[in-house]
């Protein structure tokens with residue numbers, strides 16, 4: 001059982017927030033009391049005088065984020081004979097006749113040895129070993145933040161409220177039982193130092209402190225952060241300390257850990273998830289669900305691989321031809337306003353959107369309008385056969401690097417993307433899987449002996465120039481590019497300036513690629529195919545040839561992969577990592593279960609980076625703890641409306657330690 005040291009811990013905290021009078025002589029005390037009363041009246045006046053934004057956020061701002069009918073299933077009560085008791089930090093299933101009480105598995109797990117938080121906080125964390133019941137009506141929210149952070153925090157409150165609402169499971173025939181209330185009010189307070197920060201960068205401080213404690217009759221949850229991003233992570237953690245106990249007070253009850261202190265900050269600034277919307281189209285609603293899951297796991301970069309040789313669904317204001325020629329159908333497109341809406345939806349969840357239009361390979365359908373508009377061929381080898389000679393998968397297509405109009409089109413694309421996403425610190429230009437044979441065969445060459453790597457390198461250099469022009473003459477701090485033969489020596493240093501590019505290393509974890517990039521001084525984002533490609537393992541989709549990347553990467557593989565392995569050189573060059581989902585064999589029907597809970601396993605790797613050998617400094621990594629926590633996180637995500645793959649038979653969850 002965890003020690004409940006909360007009585008000791010929050011004193012410093014209390015002093016800074018509430019400035020209690022302590023031990024002052026009588027007169028001074030009265031004087032201070034009067035001053036305080038005047039202060040309070042003044043503050044109250046300020047608070048009522050604010051025309052648009054009250055300090056106390058009323059619950060009416062409730063915005064349903066995800067409502068899942070499935071998660072609120074009514075169930076019939078039967079005479080259930082099992083209860084759980086905490087023995088040696090493990091919940092043991094017992095007959096309730098033996099113990100005389102009925103403790104649910106969730107309640108037992110929340111109070112028995114594990115934090116049950118996901119991702120695991122990286123700073124000192126102490127949780128109470130008791131719980132109290134409450135009712136959602138008791139929740140109120142307060143923040144001292146001013147605009148623009150204020151609106152974002154209000155929205156986070158609404159999401160918090162919605163997440164709590166989604167926990168509630170009403171029982172059949174017993175909807176009107178009076179909810180149990182073990183305290184008076186539940187007040188959630190958020191303090192941020194910088195209300196002006198609402199744009200995420202790689203140097204944004206995402207840390208937070210969370211203190212949860214009883215003060216008199218009230219439960220007070222206090223989140224303190226540098227800015228909105230840390231604050232929303234703190235609220236996310238607070239929401240994980242709340243659960244539904246189906247046995248409590250007859251008809252079930254919301255419960256919360258009675259007291260907590262958490263200090264937390266991510267180990268990596270870039271915690272990405274890549275989704276491909278070109279092989280199969282994903283509706284905006286599906287992408288929003290991805291963002292909901294990312295927020296629940298504190299992932300912060302949504303890398304949107306929006307187009308490919310198969311399709312181009314993005315309607316760009318300056319180059320609408322791409323979607324006109326390249327979308328699968330008129331309703332399988334993303335309009336500019338949908339993209340802007342999605343970017344805001346993401347930002348409210350602490351996530352930034354990086355849109356990638358991959359070039360010079362992975363293009364084709366969508367790019368064939370050049371001749372019709374007098375611009376000549378923008379692309380070559382489009383849909384050629386036999387495809388296997390000219391590209392990695394059908395259909396083929398590659399930019400025509402000799403056509404100067406291509407670069408003007410790229411500049412327009414880049415300008416639109418920067419304008420739609422508001423993202424100018426990171427820009428992804430693609431660069432994946434160029435096939436030199438396509439250029440070798442289909443270019444109208446003036447000099448047949450040219451080194452095609454020079455063609456590729458020159459193309460990339462010009463594309464980089466256009467990114468800078470599109471961004472008002474200022475190069476984005478990190479221009480991302482997929483690793484390839486061009487990111488190997490000698491081409492690497494010939495064409496790519498290490499202070500300017502950020503290389504997304506996707507090769508196998510045993511390849512020399514990543515260590516070579518790191519030792520050459522390049523910054524990298526790691527997406528090792530053998531650990532973090534979530535699309536693998538679904539067999540082949542073409543009759544000829546094997547599956548592209550078998551086998552399936554189970555969540556344990558995703559979780560245990562730790563390519564930097566504590567190496568300080570790595571830790572300096574690796575800005576983060578990204579899990580990838582290519583969608584040759586996934587669409588909106590299977591999207592959720594492809595991602596979850598494996599992307600959550602990835603999220604803990606990049607947020608907490610718990611050593612695969614040791615956790616909590618000296619202790620061994622507790623596999624049992626990881627299983628228990630990811631199981632709980634999976635259930636939380638299901639309650640938020642995300643379909644999650646099952647981890648194991650439920651019996652194993654009900655009998656902790658027995659399946660390991």
Ligand SMILES: *[C@@H]1O[C@H](CO)[C@@H](O)[C@H](O)[C@H]1NC(C)=O
Nearest residue numbers: 376377379380400442443444
């Ligand atoms: C190459 O030249 C031929 C003949 O002039 C022309 O039809 C074709 O479109 C050209 N290809 C490219 C990629 O410019």
Ligand SMILES: *[C@@H]1O[C@H](CO)[C@@H](O)[C@H](O)[C@H]1NC(C)=O
Nearest residue numbers: 450451452454455456457458
């Ligand atoms: C690449 O660019 C360099 C510098 O502009 C130029 O000298 C060279 O001929 C170009 N190579 C090719 C193959 O276009």
Ligand SMILES: *[C@@H]1O[C@H](CO)[C@@H](O)[C@H](O)[C@H]1NC(C)=O
Nearest residue numbers: 433434435436483484485486
């Ligand atoms: C990189 O170059 C090698 C040697 O030229 C070639 O065998 C390999 O297929 C290339 N890799 C890719 C991804 O194109």
Ligand SMILES: *[C@@H]1O[C@H](CO)[C@@H](O)[C@H](O)[C@H]1NC(C)=O
Nearest residue numbers: 475493494496497498499500
């Ligand atoms: C690389 O970029 C930096 C910063 O933009 C610049 O100072 C430096 O001269 C560049 N190096 C090369 C080799 O172009």
